[in-house]
Amino acid sequence: MCPGVVSCADILAMAARDAVVLTGGPYWKVPNGRKDGRISNAIDSLDLPFPTASLSELHQSFTQRGLSMKDLVALSGGHTLGFSHCSSFQNRIHNFNEKTIIDPSLDRSFAERLREVCPMHNKEHGAGAYFDTTPTVFDNSYFKLLIQGKSILSSDQALLSSNKTKALVTKFATCQEEFYAAFVKSMIRMSRISGNGTEIRLDCGVPN
Ligand code: HEM
Structure with a gap:
């Protein structure tokens, strides 16, 4: 690729x-040089891990892409921003x-609040919850809340299900740096x- 050309x-x-930078998080230099794909199918998104994924499913999905369990925990911290x-x-x-209606790993009053905004037969398309209490700030409160049983997704909670990933969660909850x-x-x-990827798209919405 020619120098200075970005895909x-x-x-x-x-x-x-x-x-991340605009919400107060760290800065890094993005390595450029990736090519764009020739095809784009909605069905390919099924390859991404589901929010209900267990730790072993997340592990498989990440290692398959050359990423480690530390990458899994650190990148899940992206859930410091935004909404579900x-x-x-x-x-x-x-x-x-079969035994219990509510995930017992959830803090009870937190779960009740989630049930209020998301009743069983929810008709409100926009309803949901922020991942943490500061959804526009890139901080470590996602990890702090996770330890308190206040995580949103099963895939977030799964990070506490092995000693290794739990130790990383605790480390990130204690030290934002x-x-x-x-x-x-x-x-x-x-x-x-x-x-x-094989090409650099001229229009990001369509293959050349
Ligand atoms: C580990 C596997 C992951 C799973 C299973 C997962 C799943 C999800 C789900 C289900 C949502 C909410 C979608 C919705 O209901 O609207 C979401 C939102 C989000 N995810 Fe993840 N995610 C994962 C990893 C990541 C990573 C690696 C990042 C970035 C580094 C990330 C950043 C975000 C952000 C910023 C949102 C909020 C989007 C918004 O407010 O519209 N997630 N994720």
């Missing part, structure tokens, strides 16, 4: 970095398993995943 994939990675719709966590609050350093390293590792 749409690179632009997306830079936009993600800029969103009810459908992504209803498994935890209405029909958890450690979280920042690990997050930057993992974002750079993730932006090096090459996929099957």
Whole structure:
């Protein structure tokens, strides 16, 4: 690729970095040089881990892409920003398993609040919950709340289900600087995943 030429994939990675910087998080230099794909199918998104994923499913999904368990924990910290719709966590609050309706790892009053905003037959399309109490600030409160049983997704809660990942959660909850350093390293590792790109799109919305 010619020097200075950036692909749409690179632009997306830079936009993600800029969103982190604008919300008070760390800065890093995005490695450019990834090519764009020739095809784009909604069905390919099924390859991404589901919000109901267990730790072993998350592990498989990450190692398959050359990412480690430390990358998994650090990158899940991306859930310090933004919002989740009810459908992504209803498994935890209405029909958890044959024995219990509510995921017992959830703080009880937190679960009740989630059930209020997301009733069983929710008709409100926009309803849901923020991942943490400071959804526009890139901080480590996601990890602090996770330890308190106040996580949104089963895939977030899963990070507490092995000693190794739990120790990382505790470390990031205690020290924001450690979280920042690990997050930057993992974002750079993730932006090096090459996929099957072959071209630089002239219009990011369509293959050339
Ligand atoms: C580990 C596997 C992951 C799973 C299973 C997962 C799943 C999800 C789900 C289900 C939502 C909510 C969608 C909705 O209901 O509207 C969400 C939102 C979000 N995720 Fe993840 N995610 C994962 C990893 C990541 C990573 C690696 C990042 C970035 C580094 C990230 C950043 C975000 C952000 C910022 C939002 C909020 C979007 C918004 O407010 O519209 N997630 N994720």
